Amino acid sequence: MASGxxxxxxxxxxxxxxxxxxxxxxxxxxxxxxxxxIAILLLAVGVFGYYYVASGDKREQRAREEAAAASFxxxxxxxxxxxxxxxxxxxxxxxxxxxxxxxxxxxxxxxxFGGPHDGIWATCSGVVxxxxxxxxxxxxxxxxxxxxxxxxxxxxKGEALEQLRLRVDGKPFMMMSPYPGLDSPISLQSWxxxxxxxxxxxxxxxxxxxxxxxxxNTYPEVGATCDSQQFDVANPPPFNPQPPGPDAKPMDYQGxxxxxxxxxxxxxxxxxxxxxx
Numbered sequence: 434m435a436s437g438x439x440x441x442x443x444x445x446x447x448x449x450x451x452x453x454x455x456x457x458x459x460x461x462x463x464x465x466x467x468x469x470x471i472a473i474l475l476l477a478v479g480v481f482g483y484y485y486v487a488s489g490d491k492r493e494q495r496a497r498e499e500a501a502a503a504s505f506x507x508x509x510x511x512x513x514x515x516x517x518x519x520x521x522x523x524x525x526x527x528x529x530x531x532x533x534x535x536x537x538x539x540x541x542x543x544x545x546f547g548g549p550h551d552g553i554w555a556t557c558s559g560v561v562x563x564x565x566x567x568x569x570x571x572x573x574x575x576x577x578x579x580x581x582x583x584x585x586x587x588x589x590k591g592e593a594l595e596q597l598r599l600r601v602d603g604k605p606f607m608m609m610s611p612y613p614g615l616d617s618p619i620s621l622q623s624w625x626x627x628x629x630x631x632x633x634x635x636x637x638x639x640x641x642x643x644x645x646x647x648x649x650n651t652y653p654e655v656g657a658t659c660d661s662q663q664f665d666v667a668n669p670p671p672f673n674p675q676p677p678g679p680d681a682k683p684m685d686y687q688g689x690x691x692x693x694x695x696x697x698x699x700x701x702x703x704x705x706x707x708x709x710x
Contacts, residue, residue: 494599501639512650518640521628528576528624528653530688537673538569539681544583544612545572546622549686556666557581557659559603562610565672570664574608575624577657578647582638583612583620589633593618596633606647606659613674624652 505514515521526547532538538549545568554573555566571581582597589597597619601609612620617629621638623645630637649655 490595491599494596497636497639498600498643501636501643505640505643507644507648507650513648514644515623515626515628515641515651518628518637518644520630520637521626521641523627524625526625530686532569532682532686533689534670536569536689537677537681538572538686539677539683540568540572541684542627543616544568544581544620544622544627546575546581546627547625548572548684549682549688550576553663554659554661555608555669556661556664557608558605559601560608560666561598561602562608562666562669564611564669565613565674566610567670567672570670571608571610571622574659575622576652576654577606577659578649578652578655579606579608579623579659580642580646581622582607582609583615583622584609585615585618586611586613588618593633597638600638600642607642610672613672623648626651 505517507514515523524542524547530549531552532549534551534553538545540548549569550572551567551569552573553570554577555562555570557574557577557579575581582601584594584597597609601607617631619630619633619635619638621628621630621641623641626641626645628637628641645651
């Protein structure tokens, strides 16, 4: 009897151990949950890091703009501070000569920064155009006091492109577009002024903008607006990379009878006043 009792107890003990082992075996590590939590945490860190870096870029750009404005803002004593910026070239252009939307101008500079232009100006109220835009429309915007940043899309990408965008996006009297075949990585234009640079970090970019954006001493149509009711920002006339043909209008062209006339809109400056914000 004792031997039988012992075997019965041993059998019961073994059954309990087997049951416990089965329960333990069923408690798998929740790798799916762990991986999901890690992924969420990494995403949160990535998003936070992106906005932190972007915020830092904006602060740095604002600091550069303020430094440029401190030394290159137009004044009565210094009506054109761009004369103190190394590399700026200037030309004397008369304003007001318009061509038809189907006509081209044989511009003397590349990109152009003055001369005959389309009667409808490109919207220049802080627009970053993703594609190259017809030069005849962009030049008209310069006549209104805008600064145009053109860049070579084959050389300016990523962080450099973002640095340029921060200078333009949403800012009055600024516009930006790619310019295929450009002979330098970046080229800045205002009416009668141009500066070509190799890097988006070049401090002269901010100096040029501070000196010439809406500088009433340097462009013809002071008080003109940058908003254009007739210009389709979402689908602007495209840039033509081909050289102008023999029928292109020369730089001394006086304008087409019946071409679209300029509408200056409500002015925000008076002749002789320094550039605004």
